[in-house]
Structure formats: C-alpha cells, structure tokens
Amino acid sequence: MKRRINVFHYDFMNIKTFYRTCSLLLKFDNVPDFFSKIEIKKLKTISNNSFYLSHNIEYADELSALMYYVIEMIKGFFLFDSMLYNHTISLIESNLPLLQKAYQYIGIVDASISIASLKKGTQGCEPVISLKKELVLKNAYHPLVNNCIKNSITIKDSSIVITGSNMSGKTTFLKTIGINVILSQTINYSFCDYIENPYSNVFTSIVKEDNIEQGNSYFMDELLRANQIFKVLDSTSLPQIILFDEIFKGTNSKDRIALASALLLYLSKMNCIVIVTTHDLDIIDLVYEKYATYFFDNSLFDNILYFDYKIKHGIQSKTNVLELVKSLNFPPAIISDTIKLKQTVKLPIIK
Structure with a gap:
C-alpha cells in the first residue's frame, strides 16, 4: 500500500509541473486550438489539488509541528484527503482527452527543441x-x-x-x-x-x-x-x-x-x-x-x-x-x- 501511495505522490507532483508547462506555452503564438486559456483553466483545479496531495509540510518549530498534527487528525477524522483524492481522480478522468492532447503536444515541442539544438550544434544536412x-x-x-x-x-x-x-x-x-x-x-x-x-x-x-x-x-x-x-x-x-x-x-x-x-x-x-x-x-x-x-x-x-x-x-x-x-x-x-x-x-x- 505504501508503495502505491508513493507512486501517486510522484504522479501528482508531475501534474503540477505539467500545468506550469501548459501555462508557459500559452504565451507563445500558433498553439493548437485546444490549448486555449479556457481549457487550461480546467487544469488549474487539478493542479492545485495535486499540489496539496503531494505537498510535504516542513515545520520550523515545535508549535508548528503540533498545529500540523492537530490539523492532520481533523482531516483524518473527516476523511478529507480521501475525498479530495477521489475528486481529483474524477477531474482527471473527465478531462482525460484534454490531458492526452496536451501531453502529446508538449512531447512534440520538447522533441522539436532537441532537434533544433542538435541541428544548431552539429554539421549536417537535410536528406x-x-x-x-x-x-x-x-x-x-x-x-x-x-x-x-x-x-x-x-x-x-x-x-x-x-x-x-x-x-x-x-x-x-x-x-x-x-x-x-x-x-x-x-x-x-x-x-x-x-x-x-x-x-x-x-x-x-x-x-x-x-x-x-x-x-x-x-x-x-x-x-x-x-x-x-x-x-x-x-x-x-x-x-x-x-x-x-x-x-x-x-x-x-x-x-x-x-x-x-x-x-x-x-x-x-x-x-x-x-x-x-x-x-x-x-x-x-x-x-x-x-x-x-x-x-x-x-x-x-x-x-x-x-x-x-x-x-x-x-x-x-x-x-x-x-x-x-x-x-x-x-x-x-x-x-x-x-x-x-x-x-x-x-x-x-x-x-
């Protein structure tokens, strides 16, 4: 069970990075139609929830640690994390086509940047x-x-x-x-x-x-x-x-x-x-x-x-x-x- 939780923890952190990448791409021209601001806003809620679920609290003193444990006990009593997790999964499933298109587009952009860097830094030709x-x-x-x-x-x-x-x-x-x-x-x-x-x-x-x-x-x-x-x-x-x-x-x-x-x-x-x-x-x-x-x-x-x-x-x-x-x-x-x-x-x- 712990191993499965760690996997989800890592994936949620990636969603936050994914949202930031999408937001940066919106600043450029000639992005696909599905990459509109309205569609990207749908990712914001997923990103915020994912960040909350994957965020590790670092407390500076004993009082902060005590408050953290009290809050965690309250959240655990009301199953807050479980409900937030299920809500986030539902959001991901309902926006899955958008996420898949965005992932593919980011992959194309990343590959294109790599190819452009390769061409700039080496001697070659088009076949x-x-x-x-x-x-x-x-x-x-x-x-x-x-x-x-x-x-x-x-x-x-x-x-x-x-x-x-x-x-x-x-x-x-x-x-x-x-x-x-x-x-x-x-x-x-x-x-x-x-x-x-x-x-x-x-x-x-x-x-x-x-x-x-x-x-x-x-x-x-x-x-x-x-x-x-x-x-x-x-x-x-x-x-x-x-x-x-x-x-x-x-x-x-x-x-x-x-x-x-x-x-x-x-x-x-x-x-x-x-x-x-x-x-x-x-x-x-x-x-x-x-x-x-x-x-x-x-x-x-x-x-x-x-x-x-x-x-x-x-x-x-x-x-x-x-x-x-x-x-x-x-x-x-x-x-x-x-x-x-x-x-x-x-x-x-x-x-």
Missing part, C-alpha cells in the same frame, strides 16, 4: 528521400565518435563488400550509414554534407549475442536476423538497406564462406542494398560479379600501426594480427609460433 535503389553519402560521419573521419560513398545498381584489417573502421562505417539513414527518415537531418537514400527499413547484424534464456547461440542469432530480412523483403516493394558486420563469424570457416556467399547472392537478386564487411577473401571470389569491393587500410611505421579510416575502392589483403599482438607484448613464443603456423594453415576448399 533527399527517394524510391530508387540508390544510396549516396558525402562526407558522412558518426556523431558519437570524437573527431570522426568523414567518408563518402555512392551505391547504385549493386551492393558492396568491405574488407580491411582489425580496428581499421569497418564497423564504424556501417554504423555511420545506419544512423544517418535512420535519422534522415525520422528527424529529416543527417550528419553529412549530402545524403540521398530510399525510404526503407534498415536491417543490421552488427552487435550479435547469444541468449541463454531462449537457448540461442551466437550463430543462431545471426540466422534469426537473416530470416527476418527474408520475411520483410517478401512483403514489400520498397528497397531495403541491409548491414552485415563480419557475416556469420559465429561458425566454422567452411560453412561460413559457403552460407555467406549463398546469402549474398540471393540478396543481390532482391530489391535491397547490402553492405557487408568480412575478413574472408574467399567470399569475394564467389560474389564479385554482383558486389563492388571496398576496403579500409592501415600502415606500419616504427612498429606502430596507423589507420587513416578512409574507405577505398578495391580489396584489402593485408592483415595486422601480428602487429596487434606484438603491441600488447604477447609472449615471444606465441608470436614466433603464429608466424610459423600461418605458413602451414590452409583454408578449406569450398565444394
């Missing part, structure tokens, strides 16, 4: 939305990455496969595309100099995890996401955007290469734009006729890895695993054995 199977981004960046390197890309008539060494920027680039396409269709703003994208859903398989409660493995999570994509592609004629990060890395190399290649070839026939990253160059050999290739590069200078985080056309065949483990001071025996074993390891032949 061009189309129904074409094309995606164009110029100098796009991720807003949550400090000093993010901007990248540009144009995808028309085909999807793309991105290769590159670890930490070179592949995943961040996928997230950059995803967030800019989503924001272009929600707040009409994107973090780039120019963006043209179709009106579409954005499907991602970037952050993948197992689920012990549902009994799903890491690989099963990837399969379930792919299955969701199939269902949507079969139910709409609009082009869709699909982002795969290191596709099917949750299974062995032979099955991964075969399944990923088959999936990408299937999607190439559908009305969608696929952007996939991978370390498996064998996948590119199997899908190169349908997918353009891009890569992120790195360089080594004085045993220090440098990344420019710029996307380039082509295929990245270099790796940086040895450089990374050396920089972390792995035991020399592991490093030397890695070099030897790397010469003997052969990828399975896909049949």
